[in-house]
Amino acid sequence: EADIYQTPRYLVIGTGKKITLECSQxxxxxxxxxxxxxxxxxxxxxxxxxxxxxTEKGDLSSESTVSRIRTEHFPLTLESARPSHTSQYLCAxxxxxxxxxxxxxxxxxxxx
Amino acid sequence: AQTVTQSQPEMSVQEAETVTxxxxxxxxxxxxxxxxxxxxxSRQMILVIRQEAYKQQNATENRFSVNFQKAAKSFSLKISDxxxxxxxxxxxxxxxPSGTYKYIFGTGTRLKVLA
Numbered sequence: 001e002a003d004i005y006q007t008p009r010y011l012v013i014g015t016g017k018k019i020t021l022e023c024s025q026x027x028x029x030x031x032x033x034x035x036x037x038x039x040x041x042x043x044x045x046x047x048x049x050x051x052x053x054x055t056e057k058g059d060l061s062s063e064s065t066v067s068r069i070r071t072e073h074f075p076l077t078l079e080s081a082r083p084s085h086t087s088q089y090l091c092a093x094x095x096x097x098x099x100x101x102x103x104x105x106x107x108x109x110x111x112x
Numbered sequence: 113a114q115t116v117t118q119s120q121p122e123m124s125v126q127e128a129e130t131v132t133x134x135x136x137x138x139x140x141x142x143x144x145x146x147x148x149x150x151x152x153x154s155r156q157m158i159l160v161i162r163q164e165a166y167k168q169q170n171a172t173e174n175r176f177s178v179n180f181q182k183a184a185k186s187f188s189l190k191i192s193d194x195x196x197x198x199x200x201x202x203x204x205x206x207x208x209p210s211g212t213y214k215y216i217f218g219t220g221t222r223l224k225v226l227a
Binding site for chain 1: 147149155156157158159162201203205213214215217218219220222
């Protein structure tokens, strides 16, 4: 099992709430990623980071924001959750150019 | 732009039999990496196998092997002696070491293993 953690694993919240999804890795990887995935469907990259203080938006437009203040930590924040944000969010990390991406267990978010 | 195509949304295989999942990709790069990932139901995505494009030899990991055809831009996954635990979504992914650090994923193939 890879050393990448996500909390919470499941979250049910009401519309308009601010939430932060946590992702941490202990492998010293400099590159980290957030994907959005509906159950059994393809992955959509929403944010990625090359290293500390470096973040980029992914291919899928997202109303979320990320920060990378420490190498091991890459939290994702939704300022005002909506039902359209209901999905699974996967965090991943990698080291070198051709290295494997390691995935966290995911956070399944439901916005009512 | 690079793309990855998995043309089989769903496949079924009898336990102990062999199945091949297809993946094609499009790129103008000569050096890159290809991956197969497995995502079991409600469980973590894990790496199945990795191939470096400059290596002509096909990668193998126990019952899993690939057929890498660089000229045809094809990267299929063969699972031998299929087991019930092989049932999962399988994603093909591409990564080139230049430019951005993004991985390009296919849309996935759901594999069912029949007892």
